[in-house]
Amino acid sequence: MRTDDLISALAADHAVEPGPRGLVAAAIAVGVAVAAVLFVVALGVRPDAVAALGTPRFPLKFVLTLALAVTATRLLLALARPGADPRRAARWLALPTILVFVALVAELLAVPADAWSARLVGRNAAVCLVAIPSLAIAPVAALFVALRRTAPTAPARTGAVAGLAAGALAATLYAAHCPDDSPLFVATWYGLSVALVTVAGAALGVRLLRW
Amino acid sequence: MTADDRERQWADWMVAGLGGDEAAYRRLLTALAPALRGKVRRALARWGVPDADAEDIVQDALLAIHLKRHTWRREDAIGPWIEAIARYKLVDALRRRGRRGEVPIDGLGDFLPGDDDPAENLGRRDAERLVDRLGGTQGRIVRAVAVEGTSIRDTAQSLGMNEGAVRVALHRGLKTLSKLYRVEP
Numbered sequence: 001m002r003t004d005d006l007i008s009a010l011a012a013d014h015a016v017e018p019g020p021r022g023l024v025a026a027a028i029a030v031g032v033a034v035a036a037v038l039f040v041v042a043l044g045v046r047p048d049a050v051a052a053l054g055t056p057r058f059p060l061k062f063v064l065t066l067a068l069a070v071t072a073t074r075l076l077l078a079l080a081r082p083g084a085d086p087r088r089a090a091r092w093l094a095l096p097t098i099l100v101f102v103a104l105v106a107e108l109l110a111v112p113a114d115a116w117s118a119r120l121v122g123r124n125a126a127v128c129l130v131a132i133p134s135l136a137i138a139p140v141a142a143l144f145v146a147l148r149r150t151a152p153t154a155p156a157r158t159g160a161v162a163g164l165a166a167g168a169l170a171a172t173l174y175a176a177h178c179p180d181d182s183p184l185f186v187a188t189w190y191g192l193s194v195a196l197v198t199v200a201g202a203a204l205g206v207r208l209l210r211w
Numbered sequence: 212m213t214a215d216d217r218e219r220q221w222a223d224w225m226v227a228g229l230g231g232d233e234a235a236y237r238r239l240l241t242a243l244a245p246a247l248r249g250k251v252r253r254a255l256a257r258w259g260v261p262d263a264d265a266e267d268i269v270q271d272a273l274l275a276i277h278l279k280r281h282t283w284r285r286e287d288a289i290g291p292w293i294e295a296i297a298r299y300k301l302v303d304a305l306r307r308r309g310r311r312g313e314v315p316i317d318g319l320g321d322f323l324p325g326d327d328d329p330a331e332n333l334g335r336r337d338a339e340r341l342v343d344r345l346g347g348t349q350g351r352i353v354r355a356v357a358v359e360g361t362s363i364r365d366t367a368q369s370l371g372m373n374e375g376a377v378r379v380a381l382h383r384g385l386k387t388l389s390k391l392y393r394v395e396p
Contacts, residue, residue, distance in 0.1 A: 012378075081282045210303070
């Protein structure tokens with residue numbers, strides 16, 4: 001087929017798909033809705049949640065996980081567009097990182113040293129490591145369906161950031177169940193769980209995000 | 212015409228095309244083909260790859276530019292967007308040739324005009340075979356519109372379908388064709 005013939009066929013095709021922003025927004029809505037159902041059925045909000053909202057540490061968990069979810073999603077949109085420079089969006093990831101460090105320093109100052117390890121180990125680290133990746137499955141799947149319709153030129157990196165965003169969303173849900181509120185616990189176990197989802201996202205990206 | 216003027220012209224045609232102006236969109240693709248061809252040939256020459264594959268890569272890139280044009284926003288410069296897609300398709304083609312690791316991912320240089328050579332406007336992989344592999348209605352419609360130059364309306368009439376269904380099948384056919392370019396020859 002001559003290239004001119006191909007151009008004729010392309011010019012005759014007027015179908016334009018929706019832009020990355022709409023696709024990713026829809027994916028997050030669907031992915032979070034499915035994860036929320038799973039959360040309510042399998043875990044549920046912890047009984048003292050309303051009272052805990054009055055403490056500093058419980059609401060802080062949502063600030064940290066949501067800051068990561070929002071900044072990771074911004075970066076994801078930059079990665080979904082060919083030629084877009086992702087560096088500016090990537091720098092915004094410093095925001096949740098700085099917030100975590102500030103929270104860690106504040107916690108170390110507020111809590112006596114002999115209580116640090118108990119806070120870090122917490123009560124249910126194993127549940128956290130299973131729950132966050134499990135809750136992330138639906139958001140990861142929905143984001144990948146959306147991203148396959150975009151044009152990521154760095155499939156592994158894009159998959160990793162999709163995992164990061166999905167992991168942060170899953171961690172936001174899980175935070176409502178988790179009885180451990182110390183930043184020492186959150187940075188360690190939430191961090192490890194989200195890292196697992198990020199690595200899985202990178203591996204999936206290499207396979208699924210080529211176009 | 213400077214490179215900036217040229218890219219502004221491309222962006223104008225793209226905006227018109229996204230608004231349904233088929234003539235403007237065809238002008239864009241017709242202008243992009245020689246720019247891509249020059250870029251691909253220079254890159255293949257630099258890496259010592261015979262450029263018999265060049266036109267396949269050009270066609271693959273044009274298909275990608277078309278099928279992914281919803282990822283371009285009118286507030287973005289169109290040059291870097293096209294450049295990124297062309298580079299991705301080029302690296303992908305070379306990777307499939309088993310040249311993994313030998314392909315620099317930047318420094319493909321700017322688009323240069325004047326590389327058009329209509330006589331070599333033919334893909335080595337013979338995209339008609341790819342169209343054959345599309346099969347069924349998709350294949351018939353892509354063949355009719357592309358190779359035979361039939362209009363959507365006439366294609367719809369000769370197949371006894373409505374125009375909307377023909378357009379849907381054409382779009383799906385082009386997506387399938389894009390996948391077939393990426394399969395090993």
